[in-house]
Amino acid sequence: xxxxxxxxxxxxxxxxxxxxxxxxxxxxxxxxxxxxxxxxxxxxxxxxxxxxxxxxxxxxxxx
Amino acid sequence: xxxxxxxxxxxxxxxxxxxxxxxxxxxxxxxxxxxxxxxxxxxxxxxxxxxxxxxxxxxxxxxxxxxxxxxxxxxxxxxxxxxxxxxxxxxxxxxxxxxxxxxxxxxxxxxxxxxxxxxxxxxxxxxxxxxxxxxxxxxxxxxxxxxxxxxxxxxxxxxxxxxxxxxxxxxxxxxxxxxxxxxxxxxxxxxxxxxxxxxxxxxxxxxxxxxxxxxxxxxxxxxxxxxxxxxxxxxxxxxxxxxxxxxxxxxxxxxxxxxxxxxxxxxxxxxxxxxxxxxxxxxxxxxxxxxxxxxxxxxxxxxxxxxxxxxxxxxxxxxxxxxxxxxxxxxxxxxxxxxxxxxxxxxxxxxxxxxxxxxxxxxxxxxxxxxxxxxxxxxxxxxxxxxxxxxxxxxx
Numbered sequence: 001x002x003x004x005x006x007x008x009x010x011x012x013x014x015x016x017x018x019x020x021x022x023x024x025x026x027x028x029x030x031x032x033x034x035x036x037x038x039x040x041x042x043x044x045x046x047x048x049x050x051x052x053x054x055x056x057x058x059x060x061x062x063x
Numbered sequence: 064x065x066x067x068x069x070x071x072x073x074x075x076x077x078x079x080x081x082x083x084x085x086x087x088x089x090x091x092x093x094x095x096x097x098x099x100x101x102x103x104x105x106x107x108x109x110x111x112x113x114x115x116x117x118x119x120x121x122x123x124x125x126x127x128x129x130x131x132x133x134x135x136x137x138x139x140x141x142x143x144x145x146x147x148x149x150x151x152x153x154x155x156x157x158x159x160x161x162x163x164x165x166x167x168x169x170x171x172x173x174x175x176x177x178x179x180x181x182x183x184x185x186x187x188x189x190x191x192x193x194x195x196x197x198x199x200x201x202x203x204x205x206x207x208x209x210x211x212x213x214x215x216x217x218x219x220x221x222x223x224x225x226x227x228x229x230x231x232x233x234x235x236x237x238x239x240x241x242x243x244x245x246x247x248x249x250x251x252x253x254x255x256x257x258x259x260x261x262x263x264x265x266x267x268x269x270x271x272x273x274x275x276x277x278x279x280x281x282x283x284x285x286x287x288x289x290x291x292x293x294x295x296x297x298x299x300x301x302x303x304x305x306x307x308x309x310x311x312x313x314x315x316x317x318x319x320x321x322x323x324x325x326x327x328x329x330x331x332x333x334x335x336x337x338x339x340x341x342x343x344x345x346x347x348x349x350x351x352x353x354x355x356x357x358x359x360x361x362x363x364x365x366x367x368x369x370x371x372x373x374x375x376x377x378x379x380x381x382x383x384x385x386x387x388x389x390x391x392x393x394x395x396x397x398x399x400x401x402x403x404x405x406x407x408x409x410x411x412x413x414x415x416x417x418x419x420x421x422x423x424x425x426x427x428x429x430x431x432x433x434x435x436x437x438x439x440x441x442x443x444x445x446x447x448x449x450x451x452x453x454x455x456x457x458x459x
Contacts, residue, residue, distance in 0.1 A: 009122075011402065011403060011404065011406040012160055012164075012406060013400065013402075013406060013410065014164075014165050014410075014411060015396070017165075018165065018331070026164060026165065026166070028160075028161045028164065029156075029157065029160040029161055029164065030160055030161070030163070030164035030165060030411065031160075049393065049394065052393075052394035052396065053393070053394045053395060053396050054396055055396045055397060055398050055400075055402055056118075056122075056402055056403075057118075057396075
């Protein structure tokens, strides 16, 4: 599973890295940083949580 | 002309917008409005009702402008960053966002925990309280004063200023007069504070804003004042509103409260769900600066638009199941803090306060109910309560 961030769309709601800190982190602004674009199987559920909770639809699955 | 106006419904009354905040069931009011993507209230504004269109309008910040709204908040210059449009808006947010990032806000948690304990301690042995007056109002206001490094003795002044700006008493003329007077006092107050800070520098949020640079230059005193002014009206009321809404609901629906009391791990998702369900800020204003369209409905330039966050949050045509309250809901990509570039700057502070309040209050007082005979009266605009009398077993 691969996760893709549209950095233009991210507005720093912070839902992804609060829900899935193993996959997402924040920069100084509080905007999303994807830690591992290629998500290990054990973190797939967490990654899905982060992607699906983004109010701006800034996160998506690449494949 | 209604039939030819592709999809746009015309509603003659502005009351329907008030009801989105004042109704005991704003979800039902929104459901009716969502029958059309855009609802026009002639000579007042157009309402954007559906989730997809709300996202669309929030994202197009240069077409749906905050700066052009011209809302009277007693201020003489635009409030920063709210009433500033991109591209300048982005520069201010680059300064301010780091100061309100989640990691920064987490440092405040011990202080908020202590404050909640202190507030509850004042009424827990009584077996009753006015939750609004004794908890929902003082909690965010005290946090705000501490954050900015301002004295607790100014609490009453701040409360009366924000009330005179957000819900002034009297007829329209009197309201404008009160707003103006409160605005003058706010400028005067922060003017004096800035003078003091130059002589006696401090280490708090205000100090960090004063020390900020934009394009290599320090912010002017006016810019710092215009930021502080916005904090005063945006930071105090909305957390009070949210606390009122949350605790009124939990007082009336013990099965939901039981979930929070029995398993504190549910609190983060409960906060998100209560924000979605209650949407304490039911709508946010914008003004179009060019001809545009939403959901197939043309909207001319210069139109005042209300973007209905609460309606989008309960749009079960967009996401099935949103017409039910579920404190364990996942996913829950709600828009209670708005969206696009104006996403609520204080959202992470609000979340911290709401989570800590839910956890600590229920540890101390797990069971409570509305005082007998209470009829809840929600306020228009921002959804809070005039009073929220609760009764419970006195705690020794």
